[in-house]
Amino acid sequence: MIIKKLVVGSLFSMLLVSEMAAADWGDVYYCHMTNNNGITLEGEMTKYKLEKFIFKLDQTKNAMVFGSSGHFANSVDELTTGRSFPIQEKWYANDKHSMTYFSKGRFLFTSMSLFDIESISADCEKF
Amino acid sequence: MIIKKLVVGSLFSMLLVSEMAAADWGDVYYCQMTNFNRISIEGETLKEHKLEKFKFKLDPTKNAMVFGNTGHFQDKVFEITTPFAWISQSTILYASSVDSSTYFENGKFLFASVYQPLTVTLGIELDVFGITSVSADCDKF
Numbered sequence: 236m237i238i239k240k241l242v243v244g245s246l247f248s249m250l251l252v253s254e255m256a257a258a259d260w261g262d263v264y265y266c267h268m269t270n271n272n273g274i275t276l277e278g279e280m281t282k283y284k285l286e287k288f289i290f291k292l293d294q295t296k297n298a299m300v301f302g303s304s305g306h307f308a309n310s311v312d313e314l315t316t317g318r319s320f321p322i323q324e325k326w327y328a329n330d331k332h333s334m335t336y337f338s339k340g341r342f343l344f345t346s347m348s349l350f351d352i353e354s355i356s357a358d359c360e361k362f
Numbered sequence: 363m364i365i366k367k368l369v370v371g372s373l374f375s376m377l378l379v380s381e382m383a384a385a386d387w388g389d390v391y392y393c394q395m396t397n398f399n400r401i402s403i404e405g406e407t408l409k410e411h412k413l414e415k416f417k418f419k420l421d422p423t424k425n426a427m428v429f430g431n432t433g434h435f436q437d438k439v440f441e442i443t444t445p446f447a448w449i450s451q452s453t454i455l456y457a458s459s460v461d462s463s464t465y466f467e468n469g470k471f472l473f474a475s476v477y478q479p480l481t482v483t484l485g486i487e488l489d490v491f492g493i494t495s496v497s498a499d500c501d502k503f
Contacts, residue, residue: 255433269405270493278396278472278497316458327476331443331456336476336491341403345474345493347456347463353476354493356405 238248258324258361260294264358266342271306273351292321299328299335305353385455387422393500398434401493408492416498420455425471427457427464434489434496435473440464 268285284304289302297314301307312328312335319326328335333346343355395413402408417430425442429435440457457464459476473496 256480270401270407272399272495274397274399274497276467276472276497278499279492280397280399288482293466329460331458334461334463334474335477338403339492341405341491341494343401343403343476343491344477345463345476345495346464349465349467349472352472352495354401354402354474354495355378356401356493 248249258292258321260292260321260344262292263289264342264359266360268357269353270354270356273353275351282307291324293296299326299337368432385420387420390417390419391469391471391500391502392417393498395496395498397495397497399493399495403491427455427466466500469500471500472496473498 236285241278245294255314266288271283271285273281273283286305288305290299290307290308293300295312299310299312299314301310301312303309312330312333313331314321315327319328324340325338326336327335328337332348337359340359342355342359344353344355344357346353382410386445387484393416395415398411398413400408400411411431414433416433416435418427420442421428424439427440427442428437429438431437431471438459440462443456443458455466461489462473462475464474465472473494477491479497
């Protein structure tokens, strides 16, 4: 009886953990920035306002599709093939001048322009 | 006479600017960081890092920026994504690796990465994620 309880308990715990870690297409994440700064060509750093933003993991576009407001308004960041595993809640979305990394609710983004580098980190949750 | 001086002066200035601006394969640049910032995946700004010196070469055989053997960019090779033919005509370069992006213009260097391999003792490399941003001023001698 004790063994049966232990087995059931373990299975239940595993189910809970996998439920927390798993992501799936269609999931919507609500994020708040924990860092938002820029470094210019001259080496000067500026700290910007920390915003909230949302994105959806869109299967048809194989991308992170961002909400209509804020810094990432209407951006579509395609997931990098071969390095993205939504089921493990871990993916990259890189293009020529920007890089995004997401893992288990932690979001990192950096972009390069003709004038500066922008670096953003954020914590994300799905509801 | 004044017009002649102006024309000669302008031509001389243009020559100087183009001399300063031109980059070419084989050029070696010596750089001094002006900023070196790291953010952990938890969003914490990591302690200030020492502003390092580093060097890189525009290597035609690798079509890449090839870095020297010391410091943060030790032995890194960043493939140049700017069209090949532009190199000798422009100072603007983009280079990238899987996890990083580099921009270089008129001696100004910017680097951003979302990945920070951490080499621990015994030479073992761990995958540590976070953002690294570097700016630097570079000269060729």
